[in-house]
Amino acid sequence: MTYQLYHGSCHCQAVKYEAEFDMAAGSNRCNCSLCSKARAWFLFVRGDKFKLLAGDDMLSTYQWVPPGRTEPGLTYRFCSRCGIRLYATGELAQLGGRFYAIHLPTVDDVDREELVRAPLNFFDSAHDRPDRSPADTRLM
Numbered sequence: 364m365t366y367q368l369y370h371g372s373c374h375c376q377a378v379k380y381e382a383e384f385d386m387a388a389g390s391n392r393c394n395c396s397l398c399s400k401a402r403a404w405f406l407f408v409r410g411d412k413f414k415l416l417a418g419d420d421m422l423s424t425y426q427w428v429p430p431g432r433t434e435p436g437l438t439y440r441f442c443s444r445c446g447i448r449l450y451a452t453g454e455l456a457q458l459g460g461r462f463y464a465i466h467l468p469t470v471d472d473v474d475r476e477e478l479v480r481a482p483l484n485f486f487d488s489a490h491d492r493p494d495r496s497p498a499d500t501r502l503m
Contacts, residue, residue, distance in 0.1 A: 364388060367384070369382055370416075370470070379416040381414050383408070386473065389481050389483060390483055393405075394497050394503055395489055397439075405466055409458055413465075425441065431491075437453045438453065
């Protein structure tokens with residue numbers, strides 16, 4: 364894996380972050396009800412590879428408890444001024460504990476060609492099958 368440092372921000376520039384990740388590892392799309400409405404396109408970053416640079420006081424939080432669950436799996440963070448969702452946080456052993464799911468369109472300095480070459484992974488969370496791709500990914 365080749366980790367590179369990237370920078371990101373919300374639309375109004377009030378919130379800024381930096382994160383290290385390997386773009387060649389790919390990005391993700393999910394078809395759960397929240398990701399479908401938000402047209403989420405994200406990539407996972409380990410907690411120790413993310414740093415909030417500015418705007419902590421501008422971030423608002425949203426937690427969603429999926430049907431059949433007792434607590435939220437992710438905490439979504441968005442700019443309270445411009446409304447852009449920047450990332451979600453959660454805990455997952457496979458990702459080394461705390462992780463960030465960065466909304467890829469908020470990454471400011473990613474090379475477009477590098478982004479096009481990176482694999483795109485799909486998760487069928489709408490049917491509680493995140494281990495496979497949904498049959499139809501055209502609107503994801």
